[in-house]
Amino acid sequence: MRNLHSLAQTFSQARQASGTYQSNGAWPPLAFERRERHDRLRIKGELGKQGSNLNQLTYAVNAGRLTALTDDDLRVIDEARIAVEAATALIRTLLT
Numbered sequence: 001m002r003n004l005h006s007l008a009q010t011f012s013q014a015r016q017a018s019g020t021y022q023s024n025g026a027w028p029p030l031a032f033e034r035r036e037r038h039d040r041l042r043i044k045g046e047l048g049k050q051g052s053n054l055n056q057l058t059y060a061v062n063a064g065r066l067t068a069l070t071d072d073d074l075r076v077i078d079e080a081r082i083a084v085e086a087a088t089a090l091i092r093t094l095l096t
Contacts, residue, residue, distance in 0.1 A: 037095065044091045051084045 013021035056076055069077075 022064070040091050040095055044088060047084050047088045047091070051081070051088070053082045054084065 054077060057066065058081075061069060061077075063072070
């Protein structure tokens with residue numbers, strides 16, 4: 001197991017090699033903002049996939065093709081939909 005000093009040294013060397021190293025060792029704000037925005041966009045994309053899956057379930061229930069659901073199943077689907085919508089709205093706000 002590496003100790004923390006050698007791990008920090010490894011990260012420092014990686015930053016220097018990638019050209020994102022500053023003399024104080026901090027990440028440049030612009031690089032961090034790009035990476036953070038990229039991560040948020042990926043999360044938003046994953047939430048979109050989950051929302052699509054929930055829409056397919058809802059459509060199947062409403063069309064009568066999926067009838068073996070309990071009230072708890074329907075509650076979980078509805079709670080998941082609400083959570084996906086809330087998380088997507090939050091990320092959308094952070095991206096603007």
